[in-house]
Amino acid sequence: MIRVTLPYHLRLLSKVGSEVSLELEGPVTQRAILDALEARYPMLRGTIRDHQTKERRPFIRFFACGEDWSHEGPDAPLPEAVASGREVFRIVGAMAGG
Amino acid sequence: MSSVRVLVGTRKGAFILTSDEKRANWQVSGPHFAGWEIYHINGSPADPNRLYASQSSGWFGQVIQRSDDGGQTWNPVGNQFAYEGETGTHQWYDGTQHPWGFTRVWNLQPSLDDPDTVYAGVEDAALFKSTDGGQTWRELPGLRSAKGHLWQPGAGGMCLHTILLDPSNPDRIYVAISAAGAFRTDDGGQTWLPINKGLKSDYELPDPDADVGHCVHNLAMHPSRPGVLFMQKHWDVMRSDDAGGLWREVSGNLPSDFGFPIAVHAHEPETVYVVPIKSDSEHYPPEGKLRVYRSRGGSEQWEALTNGLPQKDCYVNVLRSAMAVDRLDSCGIYFGTTGGQVYVSPDSGDHWQPIVHDLPAVLSVEVQTLP
Numbered sequence: 001m002i003r004v005t006l007p008y009h010l011r012l013l014s015k016v017g018s019e020v021s022l023e024l025e026g027p028v029t030q031r032a033i034l035d036a037l038e039a040r041y042p043m044l045r046g047t048i049r050d051h052q053t054k055e056r057r058p059f060i061r062f063f064a065c066g067e068d069w070s071h072e073g074p075d076a077p078l079p080e081a082v083a084s085g086r087e088v089f090r091i092v093g094a095m096a097g098g
Numbered sequence: 099m100s101s102v103r104v105l106v107g108t109r110k111g112a113f114i115l116t117s118d119e120k121r122a123n124w125q126v127s128g129p130h131f132a133g134w135e136i137y138h139i140n141g142s143p144a145d146p147n148r149l150y151a152s153q154s155s156g157w158f159g160q161v162i163q164r165s166d167d168g169g170q171t172w173n174p175v176g177n178q179f180a181y182e183g184e185t186g187t188h189q190w191y192d193g194t195q196h197p198w199g200f201t202r203v204w205n206l207q208p209s210l211d212d213p214d215t216v217y218a219g220v221e222d223a224a225l226f227k228s229t230d231g232g233q234t235w236r237e238l239p240g241l242r243s244a245k246g247h248l249w250q251p252g253a254g255g256m257c258l259h260t261i262l263l264d265p266s267n268p269d270r271i272y273v274a275i276s277a278a279g280a281f282r283t284d285d286g287g288q289t290w291l292p293i294n295k296g297l298k299s300d301y302e303l304p305d306p307d308a309d310v311g312h313c314v315h316n317l318a319m320h321p322s323r324p325g326v327l328f329m330q331k332h333w334d335v336m337r338s339d340d341a342g343g344l345w346r347e348v349s350g351n352l353p354s355d356f357g358f359p360i361a362v363h364a365h366e367p368e369t370v371y372v373v374p375i376k377s378d379s380e381h382y383p384p385e386g387k388l389r390v391y392r393s394r395g396g397s398e399q400w401e402a403l404t405n406g407l408p409q410k411d412c413y414v415n416v417l418r419s420a421m422a423v424d425r426l427d428s429c430g431i432y433f434g435t436t437g438g439q440v441y442v443s444p445d446s447g448d449h450w451q452p453i454v455h456d457l458p459a460v461l462s463v464e465v466q467t468l469p
Contacts, residue, residue, distance in 0.1 A: 010158060059156060
C-alpha cells in the first residue's frame with residue numbers, strides 16, 4: 001500500500017483527506033504513483049503533470065524520505081520505505097508567489 | 099417575483115450574489131474554489147441552473163467546474179485543451195516566433211440553446227468547443243489560420259477574452275483577442291475572417307491599419323441587433339454597423355478613450371456603457387473619480403454617471419470582463435473593480451450602490467436574470 005499526500009488545494013479538488021492510499025502493481029515509481037492517482041481521481045489529471053507530455057508542472061515538487069525527488073526520472077524506483085508504505089510520498093505545491 | 103444572480107470571478111475564488119428584483123438587499127455566497135483564480139463564471143441561457151467556471155492556478159493549471167443547480171454544488175469536468183494539428187507559432191514580444199502553448203481559459207460562453215454546448219476562449223489564443231457539458235474540448239482550429247503567426251500577446255497574455263454568439267444566426271460567432279483583433283465566423287467556426295478594418299493602432303502597430311495585431315479589449319452586442327457591434331479598444335471606443343465589416347470611432351467627449359469593458363443596455367440597443375481609464379500605463383480612473391459613461395441614441399456624446407460612485411481618491415481598475423447588465427424591466431448595470439467592489443445600478447446607471455466592498459480583485463462579472 002502506497003501512501004500519498006496532496007497539497008491543500010488538490011485535496012479539496014479531489015475531495016480526499018490528508019492522505020491517500022493506493023495499491024500498485026510492479027515497480028513503485030513516480031509515474032506508477034501518478035498513473036494510479038489519476039485513475040482513481042480523474043479530476044487531478046493536468047494539475048500535477050501535463051496531460052500530454054506527462055512532465056511535472058513547474059511549481060509541483062515530489063518529496064519522500066526527507067529528499068526532493070522532483071528532478072529524478074519518472075521511472076526511477078522510489079525508496080523501499082515508500083514502496084512498503086512506511087514513508088509517505090508527498091506531492092507538494094512549491095513555495096512561490098510571494 | 100424575478101430575481102438576479104450575479105456571478106463574480108476574482109483572483110481568489112468565485113462569489114455568487116443574489117437579490118430579488120429590487121436589487122437592494124443581497125445575499126453573498128462564497129468564496130467558491132477559494133484561493134484559485136476564477137477568470138470567468140457564466141450561466142447557460144438555455145438552463146440558468148447550468149453554470150460553468152474557469153478555475154486556474156499557477157501551481158495546478160486549469161480546472162473547469164460545472165454546476166447543475168445554480169452554483170450550490172460543483173463538479174470538475176474536462177480540463178484538457180489540446181490544440182489541433184500542427185501547433186504552430188505566433189509572434190513573441192521580441193518579434194521572434196514563439197510556439198503556441200495553453201495557459202488558461204479566459205472566457206466560457208454557453209450556447210444559447212443547448213446547456214451542454216459551451217465555447218471556451220483560451221490563452222494562448224484559440225477557441226475550443228464542448229458538446230458534452232464540458233467533459234471534452236475540441237479546438238476550432240480555423241481561427242488560428244486567420245494570420246495567427248502575426249498575433250502577439252498583450253500585457254495580459256495572448257488571450258481570447260470575448261465570445262459573442264449571434265442569436266439570429268447559429269453559424270455566426272464573433273471573438274476578440276489581445277493583441278490580434280476581432281474575428282468573425284459565418285460557418286460555425288470552420289473559417290474565420292479578421293474584422294478590423296477601420297481600427298487605428300497608431301501607438302501599438304507599425305502599420306496602424308494592419309489586418310491583425312490590434313489590441314481589442316472587449317466587444318458588446320445587443321441581441322436584437324446582432325450586426326451592430328461596439329468595441330473598447332486599447333485606445334478608442336468603436337462601433338460597427340455591418341457585423342465588423344468597418345469600424346468607426348465613437349469616443350466623442352470621453353475623458354479618456356482607454357478602458358477595458360463595454361456593455362449595451364438590455365432594452366435600448368443604442369445605449370452603451372464604458373468605464374474610462376486614464377491610460378495604458380496608469381490603470382485607474384481619470385482624476386481618481388470612478389465614472390461610468392453612457393451614450394444614448396447612438397450618440398458620440400457620453401454622459402458621466404457618478405451618483406453613488408467614489409469621486410475622489412479612487413484608483414481601482416475595471417477589467418474587460420467585469421461589467422454586465424441584467425434584463426429586468428428597469429435594466430441593472432453591474433461592474434466589479436480590482437479593489438474588490440461590485441457595484442450595481444438598478445436604474446440604467448443613474449444611481450449606484452456597492453453590493454460588496456471587499457472581495458479579492460474582480461476579474462469577471464456576469465448576471466443571470468431569473469424568472
